[in-house]
Amino acid sequence: MLGEGIAKGLIETARNFLGSYVNKDRLTTVQYPEQRLPQAEATRDFPFLVYDGEDWQAGLRCVGCQICEKECPPKCIFIEKSTDKKPDAVGKPQFYPAVFNIDISVCMSCQICVEVCPFDAIKMDTAFELSTVDRFGGLLWDKARLAKPNQHYHHVHPTEAAEVDGRLAEERAKADAKAKAAAEAKTSAPPPAAPPAAPPANSGVSSTS
Numbered sequence: 001m002l003g004e005g006i007a008k009g010l011i012e013t014a015r016n017f018l019g020s021y022v023n024k025d026r027l028t029t030v031q032y033p034e035q036r037l038p039q040a041e042a043t044r045d046f047p048f049l050v051y052d053g054e055d056w057q058a059g060l061r062c063v064g065c066q067i068c069e070k071e072c073p074p075k076c077i078f079i080e081k082s083t084d085k086k087p088d089a090v091g092k093p094q095f096y097p098a099v100f101n102i103d104i105s106v107c108m109s110c111q112i113c114v115e116v117c118p119f120d121a122i123k124m125d126t127a128f129e130l131s132t133v134d135r136f137g138g139l140l141w142d143k144a145r146l147a148k149p150n151q152h153y154h155h156v157h158p159t160e161a162a163e164v165d166g167r168l169a170e171e172r173a174k175a176d177a178k179a180k181a182a183a184e185a186k187t188s189a190p191p192p193a194a195p196p197a198a199p200p201a202n203s204g205v206s207s208t209s
Helices: 004-019 067-071 112-116 150-156 158-188
Strands: 047-051 077-081 097-103 122-124 147-149
Touching (some): 067 112, 112 122
């Protein structure tokens, strides 16, 4: 029938409009910024770097492997690997990023950097109010701006953060047990046997019968 689609659209609009007075789930408009809707745990906006402990430089999980830089579709991540090493979350000496920059004006929030990171070092934040008058420097974030504590990760993604912490704790326990076993084996090993004594040197004097 001619105009059937228009009629269905008007009926749906009227149903949502009138229903919003009796059903708050249909009320999709809020008076932002005075009113704010709670964000879902799966919300993702822009990346941040996770660090453990109080010192963000010492506790940064990133080891500068540059996988996220290579896999980033818009190429908005720039990393320079360090020349020295520091202990990672499980105590293993690792490299770290001397430079880690993300151009937020280019980032498309695809989360590929999170998915390819083997160290759970980069995650997606839920912050979206990032307007700035500096369209270049203000949107180029360095590692000091990107670094956020593990507590923040638990705040924005509690379920995922708990799973990651449990896995890291298990890996740390295995590494500690392996190191302890190696140390015990080294201390309990018998001392090496002394080499056999060398035969006396021939004096060169022959005996006669």
